[in-house]
Amino acid sequence: MMEQSRPLDALNQARNKRVIVELKNNKQFVGNLKAFDIHINVVLENAEEREGGEMKRKLGTIFLRGDTIILISPE
Amino acid sequence: MMEQSRPLDALNQARNKRVIVELKNNKQFVGNLKAFDIHINVVLENAEEREGGEMKRKLGTIFLRGDTIILISPE
Amino acid sequence: MMEQSRPLDALNQARNKRVIVELKNNKQFVGNLKAFDIHINVVLENAEEREGGEMKRKLGTIFLRGDTIILISPE
Amino acid sequence: MMEQSRPLDALNQARNKRVIVELKNNKQFVGNLKAFDIHINVVLENAEEREGGEMKRKLGTIFLRGDTIILISPE
Amino acid sequence: MMEQSRPLDALNQARNKRVIVELKNNKQFVGNLKAFDIHINVVLENAEEREGGEMKRKLGTIFLRGDTIILISPE
Amino acid sequence: MMEQSRPLDALNQARNKRVIVELKNNKQFVGNLKAFDIHINVVLENAEEREGGEMKRKLGTIFLRGDTIILISPE
Amino acid sequence: MMEQSRPLDALNQARNKRVIVELKNNKQFVGNLKAFDIHINVVLENAEEREGGEMKRKLGTIFLRGDTIILISPE
Numbered sequence: 001m002m003e004q005s006r007p008l009d010a011l012n013q014a015r016n017k018r019v020i021v022e023l024k025n026n027k028q029f030v031g032n033l034k035a036f037d038i039h040i041n042v043v044l045e046n047a048e049e050r051e052g053g054e055m056k057r058k059l060g061t062i063f064l065r066g067d068t069i070i071l072i073s074p075e
Numbered sequence: 076m077m078e079q080s081r082p083l084d085a086l087n088q089a090r091n092k093r094v095i096v097e098l099k100n101n102k103q104f105v106g107n108l109k110a111f112d113i114h115i116n117v118v119l120e121n122a123e124e125r126e127g128g129e130m131k132r133k134l135g136t137i138f139l140r141g142d143t144i145i146l147i148s149p150e
Numbered sequence: 151m152m153e154q155s156r157p158l159d160a161l162n163q164a165r166n167k168r169v170i171v172e173l174k175n176n177k178q179f180v181g182n183l184k185a186f187d188i189h190i191n192v193v194l195e196n197a198e199e200r201e202g203g204e205m206k207r208k209l210g211t212i213f214l215r216g217d218t219i220i221l222i223s224p225e
Numbered sequence: 226m227m228e229q230s231r232p233l234d235a236l237n238q239a240r241n242k243r244v245i246v247e248l249k250n251n252k253q254f255v256g257n258l259k260a261f262d263i264h265i266n267v268v269l270e271n272a273e274e275r276e277g278g279e280m281k282r283k284l285g286t287i288f289l290r291g292d293t294i295i296l297i298s299p300e
Numbered sequence: 301m302m303e304q305s306r307p308l309d310a311l312n313q314a315r316n317k318r319v320i321v322e323l324k325n326n327k328q329f330v331g332n333l334k335a336f337d338i339h340i341n342v343v344l345e346n347a348e349e350r351e352g353g354e355m356k357r358k359l360g361t362i363f364l365r366g367d368t369i370i371l372i373s374p375e
Numbered sequence: 376m377m378e379q380s381r382p383l384d385a386l387n388q389a390r391n392k393r394v395i396v397e398l399k400n401n402k403q404f405v406g407n408l409k410a411f412d413i414h415i416n417v418v419l420e421n422a423e424e425r426e427g428g429e430m431k432r433k434l435g436t437i438f439l440r441g442d443t444i445i446l447i448s449p450e
Numbered sequence: 451m452m453e454q455s456r457p458l459d460a461l462n463q464a465r466n467k468r469v470i471v472e473l474k475n476n477k478q479f480v481g482n483l484k485a486f487d488i489h490i491n492v493v494l495e496n497a498e499e500r501e502g503g504e505m506k507r508k509l510g511t512i513f514l515r516g517d518t519i520i521l522i523s524p525e
Contacts, residue, residue: 007116010109010138023520024100024143025474034460040116040140041457041490047523063460063522065490068474070098072138073122082191085184085213099175099218115191115215145173147213148197157266160259160288174250174293190266190290220248222288223272232341235334235363249325249368265341265365295323297363298347307416310409310438324400324443340416340440370398372438373422382491385484385513399475399518415491415515445473447513448497 011036014074019044021064022071029062030075040066086111089149094119096139097146104137105150115141161186161222168225169194173218177201180225181212190216236261239299244269246289247296252276254287255300265291311336311372318375319344323368330375331362340366386411389449394419396439397446404437405450415441461486464524469494471514472521479512480525490516 011033019033021042028051031044047059086108094108096117103126106119122134161183169183171192178201181194197209236258244258246267253276256269272284311333319333321342328351331344347359386408394408396417403426406419417439424431461483469483471492478501481494497509 005110007110007112007118007138010118010136014136014138025476025520026100027520035455035457037457043457043460059523061460061464061524063457063464065516065519065521066140067142067517068520069140070100070102070143071140073134074136080185082185082187082193082213085193085211089213101175141215142217144215145175145177145218146215148209149211155260157260157262157268157288160268160286164286164288176250216290217292219290220250220252220293221290223284224286230335232335232337232343232363235343235361239361239363251325291365292367294365295325295327295368296365298359299361305410307410307412307418307438310418310436314436314438326400366440367442369440370400370402370443371440373434374436380485382485382487382493382513385493385511389511389513401475441515442517444515445475445477445518446515448509449511 008036008038011040011072014072018075020071020073020075021069023064023068024070025068029059029064031059031062033072034061037066040069040072042066042069042072083111083113086115086147089147093150095125095146095148095150096144098139098143099145100143104134104139106134106137108147109136112141115144115147117141117144117147158186158188161190161192164222164224170221170223170225171214171219172221173214174220175218179209179212179214181209183222184211187216190219190222192216192219192222233261233263236265236297239297243300245296245298245300246294248289248293249295250293254284254289256284256287258297259286262291265294265297267291267294267297308336308338311340314372314374320371320373320375321364321369322371323364324370325368329359329362329364331359333372334361337366340369340372342366342369342372383411383413386415386447389447393450395446395448395450396444398439398443399445400443404434404439406434406437408447409436412441415444415447417441417444417447458486458488461490461522464522468525470521470523470525471519473514473518474520475518479509479514481509481512483522484511487516490519490522492516492519492522 021029031047035043047062049056096104106122110118122137124131171179181197185193192214197212199206246254256272260268272287274281321329331347335343347362349356396404406422409420410418422434422437471479481497484495485493497512499506
C-alpha cells in the first residue's frame with residue numbers, strides 16, 4: 001500500500017494513457033493524458049468529445065480547467 | 076475519544092474498504108477507497124456508478140475531484 | 151461571554167451529541183457529531199438521512215464535505 | 226469615524242443581540258448572535274427559521290456556514 | 301491618475317456616501333457605506349431594499365457578504 | 376513579444392479607455408476603465424448598462440466584483 | 451516526455467496561435483492566444499465569438515477571466 005496513497009499518484013499512473021474526463025456540464029472527453037497539476041487542470045492529446053458513447057467532435061490537444069472536472073478514469 | 080477527532084481520520088479508517096461517494100450532481104459511485112487528500116479528491120478502485128441502487132456502469136479506477144463530493148460513507 | 155466566542159466552539163460543544171446537518175441540496179442528515187475541521191467537513195456516526203421529518207435511509211458513519219453544508223444544530 | 230471602519234466591527238456590535246440572517250437559498254433565520262469568524266460562519270442562539278415574517282420552526286442553537294450567508298442585520 | 305488606481309480606492313471615496321449595492325440574486329440595497337474589506341464584505345447604514353426603483357423594506361444597519369455582491373455604485 | 380505576456384498587462388493597456396464588461400448574469404456594462412486588481416475587481420467611470428446594444432441605465436462610477444466578470448474588451 | 455509535463459506548458463506552446471476557448475455559459479471564443487496566467491485568465495487578439503461554428507460578433511482584444519473557462523484548444 002506504500003505506492004498510490006495520494007490521489008495524484010493515480011493520475012500519474014494514467015499519464016500517457018487514454019482516459020475519460022467527465023465535466024460538471026455533463027460533457028465527456030477522451031484523450032491521452034499528457035499533463036495535470038494540483039488544481040487538476042489537465043491536458044489531453046488526440047482528444048475527442050463523446051456523447052452517449054459516440055464521438056461528437058475531434059479536438060487534437062485540449063487544456064481542461066480543473067474546476068470543471070468531476071471524474072477522470074483510464075478508458 | 077482521542078482517536079478520530081478529525082474528519083480525515085474517518086476517511087483513513089475507510090481506506091481500502093468499499094465506500095459510497097455521492098456527488099453534487101446526484102451521481103453515486105461505489106468502490107474501494109485507495110487514496111484521498113485534504114481537498115477530498117478521492118481515488119476508487121473497482122468502481123461502479125449506481126442509480127437507484129442498481130449498477131449503471133463499471134469503471135475500474137476513478138479519480139473524483141473533491142469539490143464535487145457531498146458524502147462519503149463505508150458501504 | 152469568554153467561552154464560546156468563536157463559531158467552532160459551538161461545534162465543539164456539540165461533539166458526540168446528536169446533530170442535524172442541512173445541505174445546500176436540501177438534504178438533511180442526523181447523527182452523532184464525531185469530528186469536524188475548519189472547512190466544516192464533518193463526520194457523523196449512526197447517521198440517517200431524513201425527509202419531511204421521517205427517516206429515509208440508515209447510513210452508519212458518513213463524511214460530509216464542508217462546502218455543501220448550510221446549517222448544523224443539536225437535535 | 227475611527228470606530229467601525231471594518232465590516233466585522235459591525236458584527237461585533239451586534240454580538241448577543243437579535244439578528245436576522247438571510248441565506249442564498251432564501252431562508253431566513255433569527256436568533257441571538259453568539260459568535261462569528263472571518264469566514265462569516267455564525268452561531269445563533271434561541272434561533273428560529275422564518276418564512277414570510279412568520280416562525281416556521283424553532284431551532285435552539287444553530288451554526289450557519291458563512292458561504293451560504295447573504296445578509297446579517299440587527300432585528 | 302496617481303490617485304484611484306486600485307478598485308478599493310473607489311470604494312474608499314464612497315465611504316459615508318449613499319451607495320447602491322446589487323447582489324447575484326438580483327436584490328438591490330441602498331444605504332450609507334460605513335465599512336468594507338478586501339473580500340468586499342460591506343456594511344450599510346440606514347439601508348433599505350429596493351425593487352423596481354421602489355422601497356421594499358427598511359433595514360437599518362446591514363452586513364452584506366462580499367461574495368454575493370456584483371456591483372457597488374454611489375447613488 | 377516581451378510586452379504583454381501577462382493578462383493583466385492587457386488590462387493595463389486598456390486603462391482610461393472605454394471597455395465593455397460582461398458578467399456571468401449576462402449583464403453588460405460599458406465605461407472608462409479606471410482601476411482593476413488581481414481579483415479582476417474593476418472600477419468604471421461614466422458607466423452605463425446596455426442591453427441588446429442599447430443603453431439601459433446611466434450609472435456614473437461603478438465597482439464591479441471580479442468573480443462576476445466573464446469578459447473585458449476595449450470598445 | 452521531459453517537455454510538456456505541466457498543463458501550462460501546453461498553453462505556452464499555443465501562445466500566438468489561434469485557439470478556441472469554451473466557457474461555462476457555453477459561449478465559444480476564437481482568437482490568437484497572447485497571454486495567460488496561473489488562474490487561466492487569458493487574453494485573445496483578433497477575437498470573435500462563435501455560435502454553432504459561425505461568427506457571431508468580432509471583438510478585437512478580449513480578456514477572459516479564468517474561472518469561466520472550461521476548455522482551451524488550438525484551432
